[in-house]
Amino acid sequence: MNGWTQELERSLQTLEEADMLRSLNTTTVLDGAHIAHEGKKYFNLISNDYLSLASDPNLQEQFYAQQQDCPQAYRTSATASRLLGGNHLPYEALEQSISRRYQKPAALFYNSGYHANLGILPALAEKGDLILSDKLNHASMIDGMRLSAADLIRYRHLDYEHLEKILQQKRHLYKRVFIVTESIFSMDGDIADLATLVRLKQAYDTLLYVDEAHAVGTSGSLGMGEAEQQGVIADIDLLLCPLGKAMASYGAWLVCEQAVKDILVNRSRTLIFSTALPPVNIHWTAYIWERMPSFNDKREQLKNTSQLVREAIAHLGYEMPSQSHIVPIITGEVSHTVALANQLKEEGFWVLPVRPPTVPKGKARLRMSITDSMNIEDFTPLFQLLEKTTTFKKP
Secondary structure (H helix, E strand, C coil): CCHHHHHHHHHHHHHHHCCCCCCCCCCEECCCCEEEECCEEEEECCCCCCCCCCCCHHHHHHHHHHCCCCHHHHCCCCCCEHHHCCCCHHHHHHHHHHHHHHCCCEEEEECCHHHHHHHHHHHHCCCCCEEEEECCCCHHHHHHHHHCCCEEEEECCCCHHHHHHHHHHHHHHCCCEEEEEECECCCCCCECCHHHHHHHHHHCCCEEEEECCCCCCCCCCCCCCHHHHCCCHHHCCEEEEECCCCCCCCCEEEEECHHHHHHHHHHCHHHHCCECCCHHHHHHHHHHHHHHHHCHHHHHHHHHHHHHHHHHHHHCCCCCCCCCCEEEEEEECHHHHHHHHHHHHHCCEECCEECCCCCCCCCEEEEEECCCCCCHHHHHHHHHHHHHCCCCCCC
């Protein structure tokens, strides 16, 4: 072992001693509420398959049966970037369908939400511009903002008075200002007031960028996200919808003006230098997208179960910021969070600790993702354990 690997080993040991060491776990999805790990069945509280579509074998069988007369749909590689030959017909057809439903001029696919957040703002925000970011925005958004040439200021989480104060002080100093937010936040599960952000955007002549990763599929009567739910689609300049969660697929689309799409095709490095998504993936996304409006019963079940779980956790004395299907159990210290995760695993609940720097220091938590396949009765053993355990402290 050379000096470099010895140094890495010491770093890993330091992480382990601080209960901060992460590792990969091999699991098998059984259904929308359960997984298997090392021969044991667990109640799965870490899946983003909020509508249980990715784990629905009947849905997949119907999809493949529908594609039998279209062998090109089974192609597993696009073989080139979109600019060099990977822009197959299903891409364009799906982008047109998306833009029509959102009543926006254009839609543009990226290979993932991370690719999109890493590639959009560096292509659009220039020197002399300002980005105003909610303090709890996802890491991929932060990475993209840091790669841009624009100045960056982070406003306090969901504190729109603070945001407006910054706008009052700074707007006149910059050519363009981008306000950047998630709609449903990935760690606290709380929801941005998009109508207020639209008001500020209009009052201060800014651009609004909204990431709907945890909302597309789960919010709105058509499953189009919080922008639909709050009635502000037309007022959002850059509306991003990653597809690896309730949409049960992979990739991300952006709905925007045609000129924005054209500039991104010419400037966005994560789009230009990535092999396109394979046709089978685009066909599957189109299949889910076509059916998404029909899943209102699933959305209602998800909403009801999530509300009951949030109320029960809050009743036990925990801080409860969530307004959605992302439900944190905020225990505070890392060691207490890890201990609780281990106890729950012994009881058959698969839920993992979320530690700094993913969340602020003192805000370590178990992050539960609810799906429509779950009922409040499924959580009874979890609530009982939380009520009696003394191996961790509440914040």
